[in-house]
Amino acid sequence: MGVEKVVASSSELFVGNFRDLEAIARLLQKSFDGAKLYGYKLQNDRAVFGELSSVSELPLKVADVQKPGSYRLVSGIRFRHGSGSPKVYLLPPEHAFIVVSQNYDIAELYNGVKEGAILFGIKPCDRKAIEILDRIIYGKNPVYTKRRDAVKAIVVEECLEPAETCFCSAVNAGPTISTGFDVAYARLHEDLYLFKFGSSLGEKILSRVGVKKAEESHVKEYLELVNKATSTMNTRVPSTKNVQDNLKARVNDKKFWEEVSSKCVGCGNCNYVCPTCFCIEIEDRIEDGYSKRVGMWTGCRTYTYGLVAGGHFRRDLYTRFRHFVLHKFTFYPMQVGDVGCVGCGRCSVWCPLGIDLKETLNRLTEVKVQ
Ligand code: SF4
Ligand code: SF4
Known part of the structure; x- marks a missing residue:
């Protein structure tokens, strides 16, 4: 199964910008023979989950307004997620287990993917959902298993401001992440990113990118936003x-x-x-x-x-x-x-x-x- 499962090896935060995000993607793709990037992107003004040609396709200039029965995209920097999730990649809505030709040759087995995948910009709740799916269907559904094995690296975007419908912190699934990822980032401002690593690969990548240690003021602002998000969401549902x-x-x-x-x-x-x-x-x-x-x-x-x-x-x-x-x-x-x-x-x-x-x-x- 791709991606080391390690406890966050550092509480250190680093500071950078979009160019660093691009460099992280480039280095990860290079480390895994041109593995493809998968994440959220806009398609015909809709937020979908799919293959990214580059990280510039990430929905970095929109925010979603989510309410029960309603979803809208507006300009902003707080994109949470769309209707799709990494499940769309790992367990597609329709997936062939076996395809047999008229000559009885097996044309395709288990709808696998030929190249490696890097899940980029998925949310802490998405990562937790993958952990749950792993425990239930990894090794049981061959399509999921093959696609999951193809995942070579995971980059998570933490959520600093939850949508009205979010309650990840109340079920221990966000808004930050401490395990099961390589690199995570949080957007303090439009072009001010805080980075952290969660695996030895992530540590190596961040050091090659050359991001600098975050200043105390960045850490303070980050923690204030995280605490506010957590306390807001915790009151939304019972324990x-x-x-x-x-x-x-x-x-x-x-x-x-x-x-x-x-x-x-x-x-x-x-x-x-x-x-x-x-x-x-x-x-x-x-x-x-x-x-x-x-x-x-x-x-x-x-x-x-x-x-x-x-x-x-x-x-x-x-x-x-x-x-x-x-x-x-x-x-x-x-x-x-x-x-x-x-x-x-x-x-x-x-x-x-x-x-x-x-x-x-x-x-x-x-x-x-x-
Ligand atoms: S989305 Fe679910 S809860 Fe809502 S109407 Fe359909 S089945 Fe019922
Ligand atoms: S809130 Fe819970 S039940 Fe509803 S879609 Fe998300 S994970 Fe599923």
């Missing part, structure tokens, strides 16, 4: 323990679940945009003269999710709505020892009805169990 206790107490509270899911239409958008949702359904198809076995994203809130040969085991929408919340906060901890939500807020932003996970979690702990 994980409180959520888990209340989920246990009201798992069979049909009235509550019907109420909080009353607007849901079961479209599954929340599943598709969630960086930790990994469910797929598998289809065999004939296409362009080839037979293919393809994995396609599906989601626990869609109608067909519980439809099996013997009937439907989650016919009522409230049970599917409930499953999403239970899975994130109760079942993931049982499966992988950590909650499956990284507090990115995408499920609220991209829900066409603006159903806000924060509100569900707050109601869960505020309303008395019947």
Whole structure:
């Protein structure tokens, strides 16, 4: 699996500018035989996750305004993320496990990538989501495994000002990062970057770039912004323990679940945009003269999710709505020892009805169990 998993080896911060960011990308690509860069970029005025021709494609001159059911880009420097995430690269919405020609030759196996990948400018919550996916599907889904192995380096952009829908700090997924990356940066101002390294590779790269040690005033400003972001986000949702206790107490509270899911239409958008949702359904198809076995994203809130040969085991929408919340906060901890939500807020932003996970979690702990 690419990228050393090391504890942040230094609390030291360095200061630089966009040219240093470019140099970091160049050196990383050189270290891995021209590995490709993947990150956020603008495409037709939309923020997408995909291959970058260079770091100048990063959305460095826009800010996103995110609210439940609403997303807008404006000029600024605080871009958090779009609907896509590194999941789009690691587990594409449709991925072929095997492609067989009419002569029964295997034309493609596991939809792998031929070259190395550098995830550049992903967010701390994205990195935590990859850690969760690693624990669940690495070694099990061959496409994910191959693509994950192709990741040679990870560069993270920390978030100094969260969107209205973010609560990463409350689930220990941001806004800063201390493990599982090579280089991280935070933008204090438009062209003032603070850098840190999280691996020996990152340390080597930063020393070759020649960034200078940050001044006390930079560190002070950085810490003030981080503390403000953290304390703001921590008050947005109840503690994980409180959520888990209340989920246990009201798992069979049909009235509550019907109420909080009353607007849901079961479209599954929340599943598709969630960086930790990994469910797929598998289809065999004939296409362009080839037979293919393809994995396609599906989601626990869609109608067909519980439809099996013997009937439907989650016919009522409230049970599917409930499953999403239970899975994130109760079942993931049982499966992988950590909650499956990284507090990115995408499920609220991209829900066409603006159903806000924060509100569900707050109601869960505020309303008395019947
Ligand atoms: S459940 Fe919602 S807030 Fe949590 S990780 Fe998924 S999309 Fe983000
Ligand atoms: S995005 Fe909203 S409406 Fe669609 S399934 Fe999720 S909660 Fe329901």
